[in-house]
Amino acid sequence: MSAASLLKRPLLIALAVVMAAAPFAGATPASAAATSSLSKSAAAARPAFQLPFPCGQQWRLDSWGHAPALDMTKEPNQAGTEGATLVAPAAGRVNQSFLHANAGNLIQIDHGGGWFTTYIHLQVRSVQVGANVTMGQMIGRVGHTGETSNGVPHVHVEQAFDANGNGSATWGVAGSERVVQMYNGASYGTANSQTFRNVTSNNTCGGTPPERYKYWVDTFADAPGRSTPGGTRTGTLLAGTNYVYCKVEGPVVSVGSAHNKWWLQTDLDTGNPWQNQYVSAYYLTRWGNDEARDNNGNTIRDCVF
Incomplete structure (x- = not known):
């Protein structure tokens, strides 16, 4: 999101x-x-x-x-x-x-x-x-x-x-x-x-929950959100600075010479459902083909199922 x-x-x-x-x-x-x-x-x-x-x-x-x-x-x-x-x-x-x-x-x-x-x-x-x-x-x-x-x-x-x-x-x-x-x-x-x-629940009601499990990334365009990697379209992640939780390998998204095999689990800006959906790491602005890193260069961890 x-x-x-x-x-x-x-x-x-x-x-x-x-x-x-x-x-x-x-x-x-x-x-x-x-x-x-x-x-x-x-x-x-x-x-x-x-x-x-x-x-x-x-x-x-x-x-x-x-x-x-x-x-x-x-x-x-x-x-x-x-x-x-x-x-x-x-x-x-x-x-x-x-x-x-x-x-x-x-x-x-x-x-x-x-x-x-x-x-x-x-x-x-x-x-x-x-x-x-x-x-x-x-x-x-x-x-x-x-x-x-x-x-x-x-x-x-x-x-x-x-x-x-x-x-x-x-x-x-x-x-x-x-x-x-x-x-x-x-x-x-x-x-x-x-x-x-x-x-x-009163968990962390006294303050902001920790953010360290989120990775902050920049996306260069509105990204289609899907229920699974490459699956049914459910909504949209708007272009800008967004957080994602983890990555999983899926169908390759490619345009011209640019391509990416990774899908990022995130919360969408619009859609139903909008939580825990997937967008292609192709939309990350800072990195190249088949990269899935946050804005600080940290490799986004694998989703554990």
Whole structure:
């Protein structure tokens, strides 16, 4: 999107059955002794987690049959859940980022002091292992990847404390190191079958969210926006200074001797849908054939799916 202008799908009851009955294959439980309770000192050290969504958004939180884990869908009525921006609930370092056979795209963040958060079923992972993140920084997009998503867009979220001190946190099954979740000082998921409606995110409401996951580029002409690289036309990215998120290889766009194989994920200025669409890197003004760099010469990172 330019600096200048800077599914609705019901949450099926089958999701509750699947998530309650079928743990994620490959998830490793911790010992019962390690997860039975948190010491007062550990609980006091919990980061001031905020809901992992941009400021002001409202989300529904369900514990179903797997408390204290929570499944989160966007209000009202889950509309806009698929592809919604997921942000870090607190500063930390990415501990895991990979595609799991049952859980789909998964990210785990080490927030220090033994505290971790885990996110699964993501459409897109925007950070890789070792990346440092700040509160409010985009880390991915909500989706429905993995068999245990039951094909329903949502993000499965867990907070965990490394009770056994091994430098990581187990997730996904009863007996793992996951704990009751807290956001903005309130507790959620203390028992199964809980639903919290219209929970409002206060993430980075006190200031501008970090911009370092955006690459600023100049485009020499209005660029057609497409749903996928080379796919259906959805809108337009206006000429000027714009931000993009990442690049992916696709059909080559060429005019005369100029050509470019890269497509840039961005938010369009006009169109429907306008978020998370693609424009050809052919429209970048500063670089040559098959280049995808920002205005400072930094290579735009690959999109991680």
